[in-house]
């Protein structure tokens with residue numbers, strides 16, 4: 001087999017002639033496709049979901065924080081097309097994998113999406129192609145899972161094709177940072193693989209940070225998310241202690257934040273949500289078992305965060321008790337089902353667990369979320385619910401209103417005036433001014 005030349009591909013990347021294939025056009029893949037298309041690269045997007053493929057080709061957006069105009073713009077430029085025909089993968093010079101990495105029911109890494117994608121690429125892989133994994137995963141995945149699946153084609157990584165890992169660092173809904181302005185960590189299997197990764201991402205992001213291996217890049221992403229998971233667990237624990245002591249944890253965090261060094265604020269909530277923080281740490285925990293190293297710190301943070309919905313329900317029961325009511329038979333209006341404010345993403349949202357617990361306790365539950373008109377089925381839950389309008393009547397009809405997400409576009413003044421009891425897990429109510437309702441922090 002002739003040794004593929006990294007120089008040829010490098011030149012094609014530098015001239016914006018290299019076709020970039022992106023597999024998985026979700027929260028990560030779609031903005032990436034937009035950036036490469038805007039930078040002038042020919043882009044081919046791949047997804048199993050025909051609806052997404054059709055929308056991209058029609059220039060229509062489907063993710064709230066990615067404006068329709070951005071998708072329209074790339075479809076107008078004619079250098080970006082989406083398809084679900086994976087035979088077209090051979091047309092791409094660089095292939096970036098952005099498929100999901102969830103946990104199984106047993107809370108172990110579900111590698112099926114990565115494995116099936118790598119197997120699909122192997123069917124059409126050709127010498128000189130550059131494959132990059134972006135999906136968050138445990139250290140070792142690129143070398144131990146992706147590389148052998150691709151090499152089943154008969155081609156050899158680092159010689160016939162190139163391979164790297166570069167973790168995604170999206171913060172959906174954050175107006176200060178976008179795909180282009182977030183520095184990107186890259187780790188290549190060989191020095192040539194690394195050079196290609198630096199050139200490819202260097203063309204679309206503000207800065208690339210090179211590490212010595214794909215494993216180091218995979219570990220970097222996990223460190224970032226474990227750091228968040230553990231610090232959120234810490235403030236969730238402090239919230240409970242301070243509440244008993246009559247101290248407002250939000251006030252304390254606000255004051256501590258004034259320290260100009262050595263402190264970074266994290267905020268408590270009803271539990272962890274989103275595609276990353278509740279999941280990624282357990283990719284490392286699982287892998288660490290192979291090395292017989294217990295990850296007690298990560299497990300403990302997971303335990304605390306997972307118990308938060310139960311804590312919130314306990315506070316709700318206590319508040320209803322004060323009004324001589326039981327949760328059994330009460331009407332609860334849940335404010336917010338998205339996992340964080342101002343996004344339309346409810347994956348792993350603690351609200352889903354809250355609905356489950358409320359129903360288990362015999363409460364009837366409705367919800368309001370301006371970003372989520374109806375609750376789509378998830379791997380774990382299949383609620384048939386639609387968002388109720390937030391009116392004086394819906395608020396008055398509820399025995400308690402439970403704020404799980406503090407979307408900006410909610411009239412907290414109205415909530416405070418019309419609700420009987422408000423359980424506030426996000427410190428949203430101070431934004432509503434004076435309230436008639438009994439406000440309970442949870």
Ligand SMILES: NC(=O)c1ccc[n+]([C@@H]2O[C@H](COP(=O)([O-])OP(=O)(O)OC[C@H]3O[C@@H](n4cnc5c(N)ncnc54)[C@H](O)[C@@H]3O)[C@@H](O)[C@H]2O)c1
Pocket residue numbers: 023024025026027028029046047048049052098099100101113116117134135136137168169170171172275276
């Ligand atoms: N969402 C975030 O903010 C974020 C941030 C950092 C990292 N990540 C990581 O990026 C990866 C992707 O996450 P996401 O949020 O974009 O997920 P997503 O569910 O929004 O998108 C994944 C897309 O992949 C498609 N898909 C699934 N299997 C496929 C296959 N075999 N072939 C082609 N397409 C397939 C799905 O239809 C979907 O459109 C995950 O590993 C995640 O942990 C996500």
